[in-house]
Amino acid sequence: MRRRPLIADVAVLALLVLYVVPFFWQLLTSFKPEAELLRVPPLFPSRLTLEHYGVVFAQSAMPRALLNSLGVGALATLAACALGVPAAYAMATLRVPAAGALMLGIVASTAFPQIATVSPLYLVMRGLGLRDTWAALVLADASFALPFVIWLMTRFMREVPRELAEAAALDGAGRWRTLVTIYVPLTAPGLASVALLTFLSAWNEFLFAFTFTATEASRTVPVALALFPGVFEVPWGDIAAASILASVPPVLIVVLLQRWLVRGLLAGALTE
Amino acid sequence: MGGPDMALHTLQPSSRPGEAGALLDPNARSSKYAARLLEERRAAIAFVAPAVLTLAALTAGPALWVFWLSLRQRVPVFGIDRFAGFAHYAFLATDARFWSAFRVTAIFTVTSVALELLLGLGVALALRGQRAGRRSALGLLLLAWALPGVVTARLFEWLYHPAAGLVNVALGVRFNWLGDPALALLALILADVWRTMPFVALFCYARLLTIPHVVYEAAAVDGATRLATFRFVTLPLLVPVLLVTLLFRTLDALRAFDLMFVLTGGGPAGMTETLTVYAYRSLFQTLRLGFGSAIGVIVFALVMLVAAAYLTVLRRQESRA
Amino acid sequence: MINLEGSLGRGRGPGFDVMMLDVIWVPEFARAGWLLDLTPSLAPGELDAHFPAAAAAARWDGRVWALPWNFNVGLLYYRADLLARHGLTPPRTDTELARSVHVIQAAERDPKLDGYVWQGKQYEGLTCNALEALWASGTTLLGPAGEVLPDGARAEDALARLRGWIDRGISPPWVSAADEELTRRAFGDGRAIFLRNWFYAMDLFQEAGSPVRGKVGIAPLPQHVTGVPAPGSTGGSLLGVSRASRHPEAAVALARFLAGEIAQRVLAGGSVLPTRTALYSDPALVAKRPHMPAFHDLALAARPRPVTPAYLMLSTSLQPEVSAAVVGVKSPARAVADARRHLEYALSGIR
Numbered sequence: 001m002r003r004r005p006l007i008a009d010v011a012v013l014a015l016l017v018l019y020v021v022p023f024f025w026q027l028l029t030s031f032k033p034e035a036e037l038l039r040v041p042p043l044f045p046s047r048l049t050l051e052h053y054g055v056v057f058a059q060s061a062m063p064r065a066l067l068n069s070l071g072v073g074a075l076a077t078l079a080a081c082a083l084g085v086p087a088a089y090a091m092a093t094l095r096v097p098a099a100g101a102l103m104l105g106i107v108a109s110t111a112f113p114q115i116a117t118v119s120p121l122y123l124v125m126r127g128l129g130l131r132d133t134w135a136a137l138v139l140a141d142a143s144f145a146l147p148f149v150i151w152l153m154t155r156f157m158r159e160v161p162r163e164l165a166e167a168a169a170l171d172g173a174g175r176w177r178t179l180v181t182i183y184v185p186l187t188a189p190g191l192a193s194v195a196l197l198t199f200l201s202a203w204n205e206f207l208f209a210f211t212f213t214a215t216e217a218s219r220t221v222p223v224a225l226a227l228f229p230g231v232f233e234v235p236w237g238d239i240a241a242a243s244i245l246a247s248v249p250p251v252l253i254v255v256l257l258q259r260w261l262v263r264g265l266l267a268g269a270l271t272e
Numbered sequence: 273m274g275g276p277d278m279a280l281h282t283l284q285p286s287s288r289p290g291e292a293g294a295l296l297d298p299n300a301r302s303s304k305y306a307a308r309l310l311e312e313r314r315a316a317i318a319f320v321a322p323a324v325l326t327l328a329a330l331t332a333g334p335a336l337w338v339f340w341l342s343l344r345q346r347v348p349v350f351g352i353d354r355f356a357g358f359a360h361y362a363f364l365a366t367d368a369r370f371w372s373a374f375r376v377t378a379i380f381t382v383t384s385v386a387l388e389l390l391l392g393l394g395v396a397l398a399l400r401g402q403r404a405g406r407r408s409a410l411g412l413l414l415l416a417w418a419l420p421g422v423v424t425a426r427l428f429e430w431l432y433h434p435a436a437g438l439v440n441v442a443l444g445v446r447f448n449w450l451g452d453p454a455l456a457l458l459a460l461i462l463a464d465v466w467r468t469m470p471f472v473a474l475f476c477y478a479r480l481l482t483i484p485h486v487v488y489e490a491a492a493v494d495g496a497t498r499l500a501t502f503r504f505v506t507l508p509l510l511v512p513v514l515l516v517t518l519l520f521r522t523l524d525a526l527r528a529f530d531l532m533f534v535l536t537g538g539g540p541a542g543m544t545e546t547l548t549v550y551a552y553r554s555l556f557q558t559l560r561l562g563f564g565s566a567i568g569v570i571v572f573a574l575v576m577l578v579a580a581a582y583l584t585v586l587r588r589q590e591s592r593a
Numbered sequence: 594m595i596n597l598e599g600s601l602g603r604g605r606g607p608g609f610d611v612m613m614l615d616v617i618w619v620p621e622f623a624r625a626g627w628l629l630d631l632t633p634s635l636a637p638g639e640l641d642a643h644f645p646a647a648a649a650a651a652r653w654d655g656r657v658w659a660l661p662w663n664f665n666v667g668l669l670y671y672r673a674d675l676l677a678r679h680g681l682t683p684p685r686t687d688t689e690l691a692r693s694v695h696v697i698q699a700a701e702r703d704p705k706l707d708g709y710v711w712q713g714k715q716y717e718g719l720t721c722n723a724l725e726a727l728w729a730s731g732t733t734l735l736g737p738a739g740e741v742l743p744d745g746a747r748a749e750d751a752l753a754r755l756r757g758w759i760d761r762g763i764s765p766p767w768v769s770a771a772d773e774e775l776t777r778r779a780f781g782d783g784r785a786i787f788l789r790n791w792f793y794a795m796d797l798f799q800e801a802g803s804p805v806r807g808k809v810g811i812a813p814l815p816q817h818v819t820g821v822p823a824p825g826s827t828g829g830s831l832l833g834v835s836r837a838s839r840h841p842e843a844a845v846a847l848a849r850f851l852a853g854e855i856a857q858r859v860l861a862g863g864s865v866l867p868t869r870t871a872l873y874s875d876p877a878l879v880a881k882r883p884h885m886p887a888f889h890d891l892a893l894a895a896r897p898r899p900v901t902p903a904y905l906m907l908s909t910s911l912q913p914e915v916s917a918a919v920v921g922v923k924s925p926a927r928a929v930a931d932a933r934r935h936l937e938y939a940l941s942g943i944r
Contacts, residue, residue, distance in 0.1 A: 091320070
C-alpha cells in the first residue's frame with residue numbers, strides 16, 4: 001500500500017479547522033458577556049454568561065418561532081407523505097395513464113425557482129385568507145417537497161418484490177391494504193429518510209416563510225432570525241444564541257440520524 | 273436538491289403492447305381482463321390524483337400564472353390590475369440594474385459551483401484515504417450543509433465583522449468584507465461555498481467508496497503514478513457523479529436567495545444583488561407584482577435553459593458510455 | 594408594507610381603530626382606502642396650530658387623512674467646544690464646513706476624530722439625505738407636474754456633493770454603510786465634529802454621562818449654493834383612523850385628543866417632540882430643553898418629503914442609485930439617469 005500523501009492530511013486538517021471553528025466561534029459568542037463581544041483580541045471571554053439566551057427566551061420572538069417551525073415542519077412532512085406515498089405506490093405498481101409524462105412533469109417541477117412561484121402563491125394565500133397562518137406554510141412546504149417524496153418513494157417501492165404483493169392479492173387484500181401492510185413497512189427506512197429530508201427542508205425554508213408570514217403568530221425560525229431586532233447596534237451575542245437554538249433540529253438530525261439522511265440524499269443521484 | 277436528471281433513470285411506460293386492442297374489442301375473451309385493466313386505471317388515478325391536484329394547484333398553476341402576471345401591471349395596494357403586454361420585459365432589456373443583477377448572478381453561480389466541485393472532490397479524495405474519524409468528518413460537513421441559510425448568513429455576518437470578526441482577527445487585517453464593493457461578492461461566494469461544498473463532497477465520497485480496491489492495486493501493479501491513477505482510473509468513474517452534482521448545484525445557485533438577502537441584502541450598492549434579490553425587492557418592497565413577476569419569469573427561463581443544456585450533455589455522455 | 598396590505602386590505606376588521614403612521618405612509622394609505630377621511634370631523638384651521646411641514650404630510654388630494662403627532666427635522670449638530678477652541682463659528686456653507694473640518698483635524702491630530710458624518714446606507718435615511726442634497730442644489734425629486742428629477746444637472750450636482758464629502762476626506766468612508774444610530778453614537782462618543790441627524794438625538798447628547806454633554810451646538814444644514822436655502826427634511830408620525838373601524842367617532846375623538854395641545858405637551862415632557870408650534874415657546878418645555886426655540890426656527894424652515902402615494906415606491910427605487918453614487922461605483926450622471934428611468938417606469942405603472 002502506498003503511503004498516504006501529506007497533502008491529504010493537510011487537507012483534512014484544514015477541513016476540520018474551517019468547519020469546526022465557525023460553529024465553535026458562534027457558540028462561544030453566545031456565551032460571551034455583552035461588553036466583551038467587540039473587544040477582540042482576546043478571543044476567549046473572561047467568564048461565560050447566559051444573558052443572551054435569557055434575552056432570546058424572554059424578549060424575542062424565537063420561542064414562538066421555534067414552536068411555529070416545529071408545527072409547520074411536522075404538518076408539512078405529514079402532508080407530503082400522505083399525498084406522496086399513495087401516488088408513489090401507484091406509479092410503482094399500477095398502470096398510471098401517461099405515467100411517463102407525469103413523472104417527467106413531477107421531476108421537472110423540482111427545478112421551478114421559488115422566486116417565480118412566490119408572487120402567484122402570494123395572491124393565492126391572500127385570496128384564501130391564509131396569510132400569517134400555519135396553513136399557508138404547510139401547503140407551500142408540502143408542495144415543495146412532494147415531487148421528491150413521489151420520486152424517491154417510487155424508486156424504493158419498485159424494489160419491493162412483486163411476489164409479496166401478489167401473495168397479498170391472493171389473500172384478498174385490496175390495493176390500499178397492500179400498500180399499508182406490505183409496501184409501507186418494507187420501505188420504512190426509505191420513508192424515514194424522505195420524511196427527514198422533508199422536515200429539514202421545511203425547517204430551513206426562508207423565502208415562502210418570509211413572504212407569507214406577518215407576525216409572531218406564524219413566523220418560523222429562519223424568519224425570526226433574519227428579523228432579529230437590533231435597536232441600536234446589532235446584538236451579536238443575542239443573535240448567536242438565537243442561531244444556536246435555530247440549529248438544534250438540524251444538528252440532532254445530522255448527529256443522530258446521519259445514516260438515514262445520507263441514504264435519502266444519495267438515493268437521489270446514484271444508481272445502484 | 274434534485275433536478276430533472278432524475279427522469280432519465282425512472283421513466284417506464286405503463287402500457288403494454290396489445291392492451292389497447294384488448295380494451296377496444298368488445299367480443300374479446302379478455303373482457304374480464306379489460307374490466308380489470310379499467311379498474312386498475314381507476315385505482316391508479318385515485319391514488320395519484322390528490323398529489324397531482326396539489327402540485328397542479330401549488331406548483332404548475334403558479335408557474336403558468338406568473339407568466340400571465342408578468343404581462344400585467346398589478347399593484348394590489350392601489351387596486352391596479354391591467355394588461356401591459358411585454359412592457360416590463362422591454363424595460364428590463366435596457367435596465368442597468370437588471371443587467372448588473374444578471375452579471376452578479378452569473379459570476380456568483382459560475383464561481384461558487386466551480387469552487388464547490390473542486391473543493392468537494394478534493395475533500396472526498398482526502399477523506400477516502402483517511403482511516404479514523406471519517407464518519408465524524410462527514411457529519412461535520414453535513415452539519416454545515418444542513419443548517420438553515422439564515423443561520424449561515426448570520427454566522428458569516430459575525431465572522432466578517434470589520435472590527436471583531438474572526439476572519440479579520442485571524443488574518444490580521446481590517447477589511448470591510450460586507451461593506452466594500454470590491455469584496456462583498458467574494459465574501460458572499462465564500463460563504464456559499466462553505467455551506468454547499470459538503471453536498472458535493474458527500475456524493476463524490478459515496479461514489480469513491482464503490483470503486484473496488486482491486487482497481488487501484490491493478491493500477492499500482494502496472495506502475496501507474498498517483499496522478500495517472502487519478503486521471504485514468506478515478507476521474508472517469510467520477511465523471512457521472514460530478515456531472516449530476518454540477519447540475520443540481522448550478523440550478524440551486526441560480527435560484528439562491530436566503531444567503532444573499534440576509535447577509536448583504538444585495539448591497540453594497542447592488543454589488544451582491546442577484547436576480548432573485550432584485551425580483552424579491554420589486555415584488556414585496558413596493559408590491560409591484562407584475563414587474564417583479566417578469567424578473568421571476570426570466571429566472572425561471574434561465575433555470576430551465578440551463579437544465580435543458582445539461583440534460584442534453586448528460587444524455588450524450590450516457591449514450592457514449 | 595405587504596404585512597399591512599394583508600391586514601388592512603382584505604376588508605376583515607383590522608382589530609385596530611387608530612394607527613400611528615410614519616410621515617411617508619399617509620398618502621399611500623389614503624389612496625389605498627385604509628384611512629378615514631378626517632376633513633368633515635375637523636374644525637376649520639385645526640391643522641394651523643401645527644408646523645406647516647408637519648401639516649403638509651397630513652393632507653393629500655385636498656383632504657385631511659391624519660393628524661400630526663410628533664416631529665423630527667434634519668439638522669446639523671456640531672461640537673461647539675471644538676469650534677470655539679479653534680476660533681471657528683458654526684458653518685453656514687459647505688466651504689465653511691470643510692474648512693472647519695480641516696482646521697480642527699489638523700490641530701487636534703486625533704486619527705479617531707472624523708469630520709462630517711451622515712447617513713449613507715442604502716435605506717430610507719439615505720433618501721432623506723439625498724432629498725436634502727437635492728433641495729440644497731436648487732432642485733427637487735418630483736417636479737410640479739410630477740416629472741422625476743426635473744433638473745438633471747442640479748440632481749447630478751447634489752449626488753456629486755454627497756460623494757464629494759467622502760472623496761475629499763471630510764466624511765469617513767464608513768458613512769456609506771451608516772444609519773442614524775451608528776452616526777449618532779459616533780458623534781455622541783466624541784468621535785465626530787459634525788453630524789447630520791434629527792431632533793431626537795439632542796436629548797441623548799444631553800443625557801447624564803454623555804461624553805458630549807453640554808458641548809453640542811445645533812445649526813441649519815450647510816448651504817451648497819449661495820442664496821439657495823438648505824432645509825432639513827421632516828420625520829415623525831401622525832395619527833390616522835382606520836376606515837374599517839367599528840367605532841369611528843370614538844376613534845376620531847381619540848386621535849384629536851392625542852394630537853391636541855394637552856396630550857402633546859405631556860408627551861413633549863418625555864422624549865418625543867411635538868408638532869404644535871406654540872409648545873416650542875412654552876416656558877416649562879423650554880426649561881427642560883433650552884434649544885427648543887432653535888428647533889422652532891428649524892422646523893418652520895423644514896420641508897416635507899414628497900407627499901405622494903408613490904413615495905415608498907419612489908424611495909426604494911431611488912435608494913440603490915444614490916447608494917451607488919455615494920459608494921462611488923456609479924458616476925452621479927449615470928446614477929441620475931438610471932434613477933430617472935426607474936422612477937418614471939414605476940410611476941407609469943400606477944397612474
